Amino acid sequence: MKKRIFVSFLVLLIIGILISAFLGTKLTLKYAQIEIEEKLRSLASMMASDLGDEAAQGMKLDYDRAAKKYADLFAKSEGDDSFSFFYAPPDSSIRVTFIDFKGQVLGESETDYQTMENHLSRKEIQEAIKGNIGQDIRASHTLDVDFLYIAAPISSTEGIARVSVPLNRIKHINQMIWLYALVGILGGLLFTIPLAKKLSSSVTKPVRELINACGEIAKGNYFRRVYYHANDELGEMAKNFNLMASKLENTVKDLTEQNAKVDSILKSMQGGLIAVNIRQRIILINTMACDILGIPYHQGILGMNLIKLVRNQQINKVLRDSMEKNVPQMELINIEEKIIRVYANPIKGHQNENMGGIVTMLDITNIKKLEQMRTEFVSNVSHELKTPLTSIRGFIDTLKDGAVNDPEVAGKFLDIIDIEAERLSRLINEILQLSEIESMKQDRNIEDVFLKPVIDEVFSILQQSAEERKVGLHADIAESVSIQANKDKIKQLLINLIDNAIKYNIENGSVTVKAEQAGGKVLISVRDTGIGIEKEYLDRIFERFYRVDRGRSSELGGTGLGLSIVKHIVNLYQGRIDVDSDPGKGTEFKIEIPD
CATH class of the missing domain: 3.30.450.20 (PAS domain)
Structure with missing residues (x-):
């Protein structure tokens, strides 16, 4: 060799x-x-x-x-000057x-x-x-x-x-030099060609086979082997290469299976996960962690310093404390409008040495909101139920104490008890309706509902209430306007909106209902000429039990659940609802629902 x-x-x-x-x-x-x-x-x-x-x-x-x-003169002197050199x-x-x-x-x-x-x-x-x-x-x-x-x-x-x-003078000189050079090169080739053939057959062929094998293995063909059995250094290299390829094939196979399992687990996790080494460089991260932190996921993210990537001092502090104290840590932190529960644990080696840390993050924003909503709901329901019950029990106790013997007083108290019982019944029914709508993922009994007949029915139901308050009801709806929905849900939506428009209107006021189909949507508008709503309250009017004017709402028999039911019905059909209001001039509710 x-x-x-x-x-x-x-x-x-x-x-x-x-x-x-x-x-x-x-x-x-x-x-x-x-x-x-x-x-x-x-x-x-x-x-x-x-x-x-x-x-x-x-x-x-x-x-x-x-x-x-x-x-x-120049022609005669050429033989004696420098030109004669060539x-x-x-x-x-x-x-x-x-x-x-x-x-x-x-x-x-x-x-x-x-x-x-x-x-x-x-x-x-x-x-x-x-x-x-x-x-x-x-x-x-x-x-x-x-x-x-x-x-x-x-x-x-x-x-x-x-x-x-x-320039044929210089060209001729150039041709002569090329001729002499060519003769020299041809003479050299007579000696180099036989030797080059011998080297090609003895060295180039096995080396080329090794190069091709390396290229195929680099592309992922780990089954490739080299077949060269000479008793020299190249033969020994081929033998060792095949042994290395076999071990590499087994190792890559094992790693691929393990990585596939780990990748599947990481992608399936509902929480975010970040693992770092002792120098706080990222060695593992899943896409959920990037989503929670609001950073883009890319291949180059591995190896980056966590402090440079995650600009959140609380997360970095929790992880640092866990690694330094060698104990688990837990903390609730706020990231923008999200509430994140962060767990940090040290990574320990075989000899209990600290090798880094791992952070798991769980977005509990919805859980916290649900807990708060449940607390507020229970509190509001308790209050709303307690008020009529207290009133009923009070009048019953009065009747027991002897007022029952006075027909005029007894009749008056019984009327109040009846009103409070009806209020209590209405409250319970609306709570049940709201609970039913919230629990539904998809409505049942969907049909082609024409809106004009439905609104005529709603006007008939609320006509007496409108006449008592001297409010005119007007509709501007074509016969062909229809929507794919549950008729009872749409009727309930319109009753709640039009009933509110009547209750909070002024004497000799009006309520106008419009509906049209445009751009694949049904547009419904309920406008009144009532007292209106201040802008500061508009964001909260769809909350359960929220009343802008509690005294007036109680006097009119409102429960504070009507608009919340409307909102959930609209959401059930993937629609949207907006409200425009001008205090002292009126309010307009605008609904868009896919037809």
Whole structure:
């Protein structure tokens, strides 16, 4: 194996030498090109200087004759200058051109200058006009050959001396260098190809098989194995690789099963869970914990510091105290509008050492609200039941004491007892109705209910009460307006709303009921011209037993449960109810229920 590696490095060394030789020739070519450019600059400057002197002496310049003269002179001197260092092809003579500052050609060594186009836009001419020596490489439109152009301004005149040489000179040199380099590379390949084949069969094939096996295992194919049985280092590597793959397969299988179980358990938990190590970096967290804390769940959350992630001092303190004291801790905390019961426990190792901590969180907001509602409900029910019962018992005791013998007093007391008993019965019925609606997840006896007949029935029931209070009842409902619901529930809803609108109205007031279907919903409006409700009370009018004016409500026989029943009926049909009220002008209840 070492011998093969040594030979391989030797081959690489030879190839490196060839590459270095090749780069050296390229560098030589580059310097040759630079030398040619410098030579042309020198020639252009010389011509510009000579013609400038002649112009300064008042001599008339024949640019075309001068161009041919200098071209012949340069051609004769090529054998003695630096250009002779390289072999030059026969079509590589130096070309001379004279141009004025307007771009007109004044003389040309290789073609008729009078037929040549204007040269003002040429790059090298623009530079020469600015007083610099211009340079450019491009194809000559006249001779259809790539040329290197050098232009220099002629002093004392508005003329430019330009020399150019076809790039086939440099191209030819480049071709020769490539030819020599190719011969060298081919010679080197005659030695390297047989050795490369041998190395490919003895080293590359098993290594490639190992690489492919590693790639497949990385993709999850843990059943992949390498089949190579040579008695060398690669054979031993293949054997150890297969052993490692078998162990990895079993380990990954076990971990996958365990992680699946843990993940299922975490996702099924109703509470939040966070586990941290001794440095308070998160090692486990479920989505419920993120929901409770109001933070997004993502893969990068594991490994983060709990203090940076959870900006709640109480949670961090409970966990810190539990880890430091090595005892469980429990506390109730408020997160926004939620009440969270937090349990913190230390994580102990095999030798009872502290390895971190675990926090479990349970949202008990609804439980607390239910407890409060139950307490308030029991208290209100007790009070509401106690009042009529106390009144009934008091009058009964009075009758027992002798008032029963006075027909007028006895009749009056019996009427009051009857009123209180009716009030008590009504209260119990409404409590039972509210309890029934609250316990229902879905209403029964659903049918297509047309609202106009239902409202007509409600008006008939409440007509006497309205006449007693001199309140007019009006309806604006099309015959076709209907809703999928329980007719009795809708009737009960309307009775409660219209009855309230009558009771809390003013003399000669009115109650207007409207209903229409729009956008897949039934819109119901009950508006009165009564006393109205102050804005500060609007948020609480749907609470059980809540009365804005307790004295007036008791006088009118209200229980404080009517609007709560209305709210629960609307919720039963996934609708919504809103109220607008202007004290002294009236109140309007607006209901939206899917049709």
